[in-house]
Amino acid sequence: MFESCSDPSALHGLSWMLCYLTTGKHLLFYGSFGIVLILLAITAPVALIFGFGGALAARSALWPFKLIGRGYIAMVRGVPDIIFFLFVPIAMDQGLEFLKSRAVCEDTSAPVWSNNEFHVCAAAKIPLGSSPQLYHEIYGFALAVIAFSVVYGAFAANVLYGAMQAVPRAQLETAEAYGMTRAQVNRRVLIPQMWAYAIPGLSNLWMILIKATPLLFLLGIEDIVYWARELGATKSQIYAFPHPDWRLYYFLVLLVFYLLMTKLSEIVLAKINRRIAFGQATAAGEALRKAGA
Amino acid sequence: MSCIQTIADYGLRSIGIGERMLPRSDFTMCQQFTLIGSGMLWNLYFGILALLAGFFLATLLAVAKNSEQALFRKPAEWFIFVFRGSPLFIQFFLAYEAFAMLPRAGIPIFGITVATDWITRAWAGALVVLFFNTSAYAAEIFYGALRSVPKGDLEAADAYGMAGWTKFRRVTWPTMLRLGWPSYTNEAIFLFHATTLVFFSGFPAFRQEGDALYYAKYFADKTFNPFIPYPIAAFYFILLTLCVIAVFGLINRRLNRHIPQESRRRIRFRPQIIR
Numbered sequence: 001m002f003e004s005c006s007d008p009s010a011l012h013g014l015s016w017m018l019c020y021l022t023t024g025k026h027l028l029f030y031g032s033f034g035i036v037l038i039l040l041a042i043t044a045p046v047a048l049i050f051g052f053g054g055a056l057a058a059r060s061a062l063w064p065f066k067l068i069g070r071g072y073i074a075m076v077r078g079v080p081d082i083i084f085f086l087f088v089p090i091a092m093d094q095g096l097e098f099l100k101s102r103a104v105c106e107d108t109s110a111p112v113w114s115n116n117e118f119h120v121c122a123a124a125k126i127p128l129g130s131s132p133q134l135y136h137e138i139y140g141f142a143l144a145v146i147a148f149s150v151v152y153g154a155f156a157a158n159v160l161y162g163a164m165q166a167v168p169r170a171q172l173e174t175a176e177a178y179g180m181t182r183a184q185v186n187r188r189v190l191i192p193q194m195w196a197y198a199i200p201g202l203s204n205l206w207m208i209l210i211k212a213t214p215l216l217f218l219l220g221i222e223d224i225v226y227w228a229r230e231l232g233a234t235k236s237q238i239y240a241f242p243h244p245d246w247r248l249y250y251f252l253v254l255l256v257f258y259l260l261m262t263k264l265s266e267i268v269l270a271k272i273n274r275r276i277a278f279g280q281a282t283a284a285g286e287a288l289r290k291a292g293a
Numbered sequence: 294m295s296c297i298q299t300i301a302d303y304g305l306r307s308i309g310i311g312e313r314m315l316p317r318s319d320f321t322m323c324q325q326f327t328l329i330g331s332g333m334l335w336n337l338y339f340g341i342l343a344l345l346a347g348f349f350l351a352t353l354l355a356v357a358k359n360s361e362q363a364l365f366r367k368p369a370e371w372f373i374f375v376f377r378g379s380p381l382f383i384q385f386f387l388a389y390e391a392f393a394m395l396p397r398a399g400i401p402i403f404g405i406t407v408a409t410d411w412i413t414r415a416w417a418g419a420l421v422v423l424f425f426n427t428s429a430y431a432a433e434i435f436y437g438a439l440r441s442v443p444k445g446d447l448e449a450a451d452a453y454g455m456a457g458w459t460k461f462r463r464v465t466w467p468t469m470l471r472l473g474w475p476s477y478t479n480e481a482i483f484l485f486h487a488t489t490l491v492f493f494s495g496f497p498a499f500r501q502e503g504d505a506l507y508y509a510k511y512f513a514d515k516t517f518n519p520f521i522p523y524p525i526a527a528f529y530f531i532l533l534t535l536c537v538i539a540v541f542g543l544i545n546r547r548l549n550r551h552i553p554q555e556s557r558r559r560i561r562f563r564p565q566i567i568r
Binding site: 077078079080081082083086087090091094113116117118210211212213215217218225228229232245247248251252254255258259262263 | 379490493510535
């Protein structure tokens with residue numbers, strides 16, 4: 001990156017370190033922190049939408065919806081989330097390629113799953129084998145985002161379902177007495193009031209989501225864990241910057257990064273909680289009222 | 294090969310007893326059920342030992358965090374913050390690298406050389422991490438419960454002339470457990486789920502002796518069919534979860550036996566406290 005870094009073997013001390021920390025691979029490592037943030041930025045709203053759908057379905061009067069909603073919520077209770085992280089991307093990938101193969105392949109007589117192989121014709125590959133590497137990476141990341149959203153959507157559905165149940169029944173009855181339909185009651189009374197009950201659970205979910213991001217590594221994404229292992233591993237003399245096994249220090253950096261994220265989130269969420277509780281008929285709202293009076 | 298034979302060969306494969314080679318082709322349902330079930334032994338081992346040991350450390354940490362003396366409070370607060378504030382996955386990696394840096398030959402202490410190679414193995418190293426991790430989470434639960442012990446109970450204990458250890462042993466601690474137990478049940482469930490991370494995070498599976506998810510992934514990678522092994526692993530974990538709920542429910546009943554029937558706290562799945 002810098003002019004002075006062209007001959008690393010001549011460097012010592014601080015200048016060596018400066019050059020070492022600005023190699024191309026290190027810049028990729030810093031960039032991978034961005035991947036974590038992008039994942040959070042996409043997953044959080046998508047999971048919230050999934051959760052909303054799940055919670056509304058679980059409250060639905062139609063039994064098929066109710067069954068699907070309840071089943072979705074119960075899903076994460078008994079099964080470790082890591083199983084879903086391993087299962088959802090590969091299942092999605094195979095499912096999509098299977099559907100595409102039915103549509104585009106000329107010869108669909110051969111079974112797709114046979115002899116311990118998953119086989120579709122070249123035209124049905126997603127993305128196509130000839131497409132650039134970037135497409136493969138984006139596709140892999142998209143599958144990871146879907147896996148995260150499905151799992152955390154189920155958690156969110158659980159929180160939102162509980163929050164909807166917590167809205168006082170009298171409020172909904174009043175709305176019904178005014179002649180509102182079920183949809184109107186949901187839109188005008190239930191959903192605006194539920195947030196006060198949902199926010200503590202959703203804040204906790206956000207913390208859990210942050211702590212789940214290193215699992216991206218298991219999905220084969222080049223994330224911070226990947227780079228920490230890669231860069232920290234022992235580099236012999238054939239490398240430009242030889243060093244012993246430094247993985248411990250790289251993982252310490254990751255630990256500090258996550259602790260900072262947690263602390264920052266705690267501060268922001270505490271502020272949001274305060275705002276939402278203000279004027280609500282809950283214990284937290286009452287405490288705020290007393291403090292103000 | 295009959296299914297009984299498969300169970301005899303692979304039933305204890307995860308702890309090194311039975312057939313040496315894992316199945317390589319012609320995977321049957323029986324093999325998958327047996328081997329993944331065999332892997333559950335590791336999940337049980339990690340979960341049960343970490344929970345048992347973690348329970349005591351968690352109580353200590355909760356009391357320390359509730360202490361008025363900064364000497365006790367600060368270290369407990371930091372311990373809980375570090376282990377709750379960072380991902381378990383990173384903790385596993387970090388611990389493995391730290392343990393691996395210990396001198397291979399052992400550490401001489403008072404003339405005796407203490408071996409260090411065992412701590413880099415999953416059965417010990419990962420157990421230590423899970424132990425600290427669950428202690429931190431449970432400590433936060435117990436701390437919250439400790440803060441909500443009814444004032445009247447403590448005053449009643451004072452009125453009976455109880456103080457110090459007696460008061461803690463007979464009033465504060467049982468009430469703390471009773472209040473914290475529903476949340477603690479959830480922590481136990483999620484600890485068992487977290488044990489699946491061990492063999493994906495630095496700690497190598499010695500001679501392919503891994504946990505349920507390790508074998509599930511083995512089958513999924515070999516057959517390119519995720520739709521059989523992962524649901525099998527999920528099935529085992531649902532069973533395990535139901536067992537945990539049953540056992541903790543019994544303890545909950547005992548803790549609440551003096552409370553009127555209607556006002557007992559039922560164990561519910563409460564996502565506010567999951568990790």
